[in-house]
Amino acid sequence: MTEKVAIVGAGLVGSGWAIVFARAGYQVSVFDPSPEVSERVNDWISWELTEHRELGLVDNADQVIDRISIAASLEEALKGAVYVQESVFETIPVKSEVAKAIDALLKPGMIVGSSSSGIPASKFTETCKNRRQFLVAHPVNPPHLIPVVELVPAPWTDPALLAECRVLMEKIGQVPVTVNREIDGFILNRLQGALLNEAWALYSEGYASVQDIDATVSHGLGLRWSFMGPFETIDLNAPGGITDYARRLSPLYHEIALSRSQPELWSQEAIGKAEQERRQVLSADALADRRSWRDDKLAKLSMFKRENLLT
Amino acid sequence: MTEKVAIVGAGLVGSGWAIVFARAGYQVSVFDPSPEVSERVNDWISWELTEHRELGLVDNADQVIDRISIAASLEEALKGAVYVQESVFETIPVKSEVAKAIDALLKPGMIVGSSSSGIPASKFTETCKNRRQFLVAHPVNPPHLIPVVELVPAPWTDPALLAECRVLMEKIGQVPVTVNREIDGFILNRLQGALLNEAWALYSEGYASVQDIDATVSHGLGLRWSFMGPFETIDLNAPGGITDYARRLSPLYHEIALSRSQPELWSQEAIGKAEQERRQVLSADALADRRSWRDDKLAKLSMFKRENLLT
Numbered sequence: 001m002t003e004k005v006a007i008v009g010a011g012l013v014g015s016g017w018a019i020v021f022a023r024a025g026y027q028v029s030v031f032d033p034s035p036e037v038s039e040r041v042n043d044w045i046s047w048e049l050t051e052h053r054e055l056g057l058v059d060n061a062d063q064v065i066d067r068i069s070i071a072a073s074l075e076e077a078l079k080g081a082v083y084v085q086e087s088v089f090e091t092i093p094v095k096s097e098v099a100k101a102i103d104a105l106l107k108p109g110m111i112v113g114s115s116s117s118g119i120p121a122s123k124f125t126e127t128c129k130n131r132r133q134f135l136v137a138h139p140v141n142p143p144h145l146i147p148v149v150e151l152v153p154a155p156w157t158d159p160a161l162l163a164e165c166r167v168l169m170e171k172i173g174q175v176p177v178t179v180n181r182e183i184d185g186f187i188l189n190r191l192q193g194a195l196l197n198e199a200w201a202l203y204s205e206g207y208a209s210v211q212d213i214d215a216t217v218s219h220g221l222g223l224r225w226s227f228m229g230p231f232e233t234i235d236l237n238a239p240g241g242i243t244d245y246a247r248r249l250s251p252l253y254h255e256i257a258l259s260r261s262q263p264e265l266w267s268q269e270a271i272g273k274a275e276q277e278r279r280q281v282l283s284a285d286a287l288a289d290r291r292s293w294r295d296d297k298l299a300k301l302s303m304f305k306r307e308n309l310l311t
Numbered sequence: 312m313t314e315k316v317a318i319v320g321a322g323l324v325g326s327g328w329a330i331v332f333a334r335a336g337y338q339v340s341v342f343d344p345s346p347e348v349s350e351r352v353n354d355w356i357s358w359e360l361t362e363h364r365e366l367g368l369v370d371n372a373d374q375v376i377d378r379i380s381i382a383a384s385l386e387e388a389l390k391g392a393v394y395v396q397e398s399v400f401e402t403i404p405v406k407s408e409v410a411k412a413i414d415a416l417l418k419p420g421m422i423v424g425s426s427s428s429g430i431p432a433s434k435f436t437e438t439c440k441n442r443r444q445f446l447v448a449h450p451v452n453p454p455h456l457i458p459v460v461e462l463v464p465a466p467w468t469d470p471a472l473l474a475e476c477r478v479l480m481e482k483i484g485q486v487p488v489t490v491n492r493e494i495d496g497f498i499l500n501r502l503q504g505a506l507l508n509e510a511w512a513l514y515s516e517g518y519a520s521v522q523d524i525d526a527t528v529s530h531g532l533g534l535r536w537s538f539m540g541p542f543e544t545i546d547l548n549a550p551g552g553i554t555d556y557a558r559r560l561s562p563l564y565h566e567i568a569l570s571r572s573q574p575e576l577w578s579q580e581a582i583g584k585a586e587q588e589r590r591q592v593l594s595a596d597a598l599a600d601r602r603s604w605r606d607d608k609l610a611k612l613s614m615f616k617r618e619n620l621l622t
Contacts (some may be wrong), residue, residue: 203542223613310608
C-alpha cells in the first residue's frame, strides 16, 4: 500500500516538498489555510513538473501530479499520514498555532518536520502533548532541486523518531544532515553566514567589488564545493590528507580569524553600495526572471550530478 | 605574430598554467631549475591534454602541446616574453631569490605574476629594481580547470600593468579578481577560511559529523555557489533583492557572528577526530585516486558550465 504524507503550508517551500514526496511514490495531501494558496498549488506543481520532464528529471510527471491532492482541512490532510512536513510562515506565533493544531490530530508514531530555517522546534512545540514527535526538517529552497535537509531535534524529540526521519529523507532522495542539538542558524546558515560576514567585511573595507568577490566563489571555491564539502576539499588538498593540510595551513587560517577581533556586522552603508552594484548588473525588474534562470540552472546541475555519480 | 609567455617553476601549478596559456594560443616557454621537473613536464601535459580531448575540453591537443617548450635557462624562457607566471616553492627566501633573478632579465612592459597563495608580493619584491612590474596572480589548483585568478598588487605595482594583467587573464579565459590592496589570505582563502573556521568550531562542539557538515555544502550551499557568488545568491533570495534580504536576515547573521566572541582555532583534538572520520570513508592510500576523481569531475563540471552558459 502506498504511504501517505501531509504537507501543511503550500507556499514555494511546501509545494517543493509535495514534488519531492510525490516523485518518490508517496501519496501527498496538501493543506493550506488560505484557499487562494491551495488553488494555485496544482498549477504551480504542474508547470514545474513539465519543466522537469523536459530536462529529464522526472519521466512520469502525470503520475507524480496524480499523487498530489489538496485537502479541505488539516484533519483530512493528516488522516492516515506517516509524516507531516510543516512549511507555514516563519514566526513563533504562527508556528506555535499550527503546531498546536497538528498536535491535536497526531497519532502515535507520526513525525512532524518543520521547514523552519532558523527557529528551533523548542520555541514552538514546548506545550504540545506529543512534542516528542516534532523536530525541524529544514530544506534549502527549492527543496525539489537542492537535496540537503537539516534535521534538528528539540531537547524532547524522540531519538528513535529522529533516526526514522533520517531514513525517510534518504528514502525519498534527499540528503539528511543530523544536527545533534539546537543552535542558532543550524549548520547550513552558520556556514553561509560565516562566509557572508567575511564577504561583507572585505567589501566594506574596499578590498574588492561585489562582482569580484562573487567571482572568487562562482569561478573558484564553489566548483569544488558543489560536489565535495569543505572537509573533503582540504583532505584532498595536501599530500598527507586533512592532518597534513591543518599542519601546513591552520596558521594562515588562525591569522585570518584573529584579524577579525570584532565580529563584522553588515553596515547600512555597505548594503546600500552593494545594492547599487547589483542593480547595475541586474535591474530590480529582472530579479524574477533571474530566479527562474537560477532554478533552471539548478535543475540542470542536478541532472549533471546524477549522470556523473556526484549525487 | 604569436605572443610568448614564460612559466617559471613547473610543478603542478606551473604546468597547469602552461596549459592555460597554450590552449589560448600563446607560445609557452617553461623553465624549472630542477632538470627532473623539466623532464616530467611534457609527459604530464600530454597526459592531461589527452584526458581533456576525450572530454571535449580541447579539440586541438597536439597543437596545444606543440606550443609548449622547455627552456634550458631562465634567460631563454624570458626572452621575448610579454608575461611571466612564477610558480616556485612558496617561501619568502625562494620567492625572493627567483624574483631577483627575473628582475635582472626584465624588459620594460613585461609583467610578472606570482602564483603565491598567501605571501603578498611586497614580501619578496621590495628590493627589485623593476618592482613596479611584479604582482601576485594567485590561481586555484588546478588552474586549467578552475578559472579564478586573484590579482593582488604590491603597494608599488604599476596600476597600468595591473589593469593590463587583468585584460590578459580575461583574454586567456581565466576569471580575474582584483584585490585592491594586500591582505592576508587575499579574498579566496579568507572566504574559505571563514567557512572552515566555523565548520571546525561546529565539529569540535559536537553539533554534527564531518560527513554531515560536508553534505550541507556539497548537497546544499555549494550548488548555488558553483555558478553564483554569495552576493548574487542573497540578491535572488528575497523578493526585493539584496537590501531586502539584509533587512530580513542580517539579525540572524549578526547573532551568529556575536556568538563567536573568541576566534575559533582548529584544535589538535578535533583534527585528530576528523582525520579518523575521513579515513573511514577514504583510506590514506586512496587519496591519490580520489584526487584524480576530483579533477575528472572538475573537468566535466567545467564542460557543463560552458555548455550551459555558466562560464
